[in-house]
Structures are given as structure tokens and as C-alpha cells.
Amino acid sequence: MINRDEASKLMTEMIKNKNLQKHGIAVEAIMRALCHFLKKKHFDLPKEEFNEEEWAIVGLLHDGDYELIEKDPTKHTLVTEQKLRELGEVSERIIQGIKAHHDGIKDSRDNYLEKSVYAADELSGLITACALVRPDKKLSSVTVESVLKKFPQKSFAAGAKREQILACEKELNIPLEEFVKIALDAMQNISGELGL
Ligand SMILES: [Fe+2]
Incomplete structure (x- = not known):
């Protein structure tokens, strides 16, 4: 089974763009x-639902094949799937998780x-994008409020699909403000690695 460090190695083999x-x-x-x-909120669910290593690997590799698909969105995630299967035994939850982030490949999202x-x-x-418009371009200057203020501005970071972000409320039952806080904290904790 692929572990996080092997997934990281695969990611840097497949993706050359540092920002990606x-x-x-x-x-x-x-x-x-x-x-x-x-996991805390749904303590009644089987613990297999919340295997942190799997969640981490899905995050790391979700765009793994972005540079290899020759701008053909119908291939996105499928090249990564193939690479993972070639590497040997891999969790089906990881494969399906990666595929689920891309509309048009997997139309239903079946788990958390x-x-x-x-x-x-x-x-x-x-x-x-919110960090990059701060004078110091630092994540430490970004607040939950500043992200929420940019949220309805459609021309700001237009590529960040707001409807998809709102799946936090519709599918995860996490209010947007709380979701932003969780994500911002997580990114601020690794700001050095992100260079932001
Ligand atoms: Fe992505």
C-alpha cells in the first residue's frame, strides 16, 4: 500500500510546476x-472512514496528472489512477477520492x-489568492473575514469555484465560516512549506 512519503515522491515526479x-x-x-x-463529529462511523493517511494522499495527489493530460479534462485523474494501480496494491478509497474531486469523472461523492x-x-x-493580494503576500495576514469578503466577488480568483466550496455546507454540513477557518489554520500551519 502506498504511504504518504511515496505519494509525495510520485507527486513531484508527475508535477514539475512548483506552485502546483x-x-x-x-x-x-x-x-x-x-x-x-x-472524525470527532461523526464518532459513530467506522474508523476506516477517517484514515488520515488516506485523506492526506488524496489531497497530495488529486491533481497529480494535471501536466500529463495535455489539457484534456476528460483524462484528468485517470492518469493518476493508472499510475497508482501500476504501483501495486492501492486503497480503492484513495483512487475514488482523487476521481471524485473532478466533475465529470465521478458524478457522485459517496463518503466524507x-x-x-x-x-x-x-x-x-x-x-x-487572498494571501497574494496582501501587501506582504503572507498567509499570516489573511483572516477568515477577509476570505469571506472575497467569497462573493466573482471576478476575484474566478477559477476557485464558489459552488464547489459551498459543498462544505450542502454535503459536509460545515458552515462556510467554520470551513474557511479550518482550511486557513491548516494552511497557515505550513506557510513556510507553501512559501506564503
Ligand atoms: Fe486542485
Whole structure:
């Protein structure tokens, strides 16, 4: 079974763009935080639902094949799936989690891991954009309020799909403000690694 460090190695083999590598690391951090948060909230669910290593790997590798798909969105996540299967035994939850973040590949999100990566992916982009418009370009200057203020501004970080972020409320039952706080804290904790 692939572990986190092997997943990290695979990610840097597949992705050469440093910003895209950092995006994977940011989503990993958010996924770990969400795994903790949701595990506490849903203590009645089987513990397999909240295997932190799996959540981390899904975050790290969700965009793994982005540079390899020749801008063909119908291939996105499928190349990563193939690479993981070639590497040997891999958790089906990881494969399905990666596929679930991309609309059009897997249309239903069947568990908390899948719902989490779907929403976390886009929120990490919005938070990064919020940092980059601060005078010091630092995550430490970003607040929950500043992210919420940018949220309805459609022209700001237009690529960060707001509807997808709102899956936090519709699918995870986490209010947007709380979701932003969890993700911002997680990213601020690794700001050095993210260079922000
Ligand atoms: Fe992503």
C-alpha cells in the first residue's frame, strides 16, 4: 500500500510546476484537518472512514496528472489512477477520492473523504489568492473575514469555484465560516512549506 512519503515522491515526479506541487501540499494539510474535525463529529462511523493517511494522499495527489493530460479534462485523474494501480496494491478509497474531486469523472461523492476533497481543492485556491493580494503576500495576514469578503466577488480568483466550496455546507454540513477557518489554520500551519 502506498504511504504518504511515496505519494509525495510520485507527486513531484508527475508535477514539475512548483506552485502546483504546493497546491497539492496545501490540500493535503486541509484534508488532514478536515479528517480530524469530521472524525470527532461523526464518532459513530467506522474508523476506516477517517484514515488520515488516506485523506492526506488524496489531497497530495488529486491533481497529480494535471501536466500529463495535455489539457484534456476528460483524462484528468485517470492518469493518476493508472499510475497508482501500476504501483501495486492501492486503497480503492484513495483512487475514488482523487476521481471524485473532478466533475465529470465521478458524478457522485459517496463518503466524507470524497466530499471533503471536492470542497477543499477550490477553497485552497481562494485562500492562496487572498494571501497574494496582501501587501506582504503572507498567509499570516489573511483572516477568515477577509476570505469571506472575497467569497462573493466573482471576478476575484474566478477559477476557485464558489459552488464547489459551498459543498462544505450542502454535503459536509460545515458552515462556510467554520470551513474557511479550518482550511486557513491548516494552511497557515505550513506557510513556510507553501512559501506564503
Ligand atoms: Fe486542485
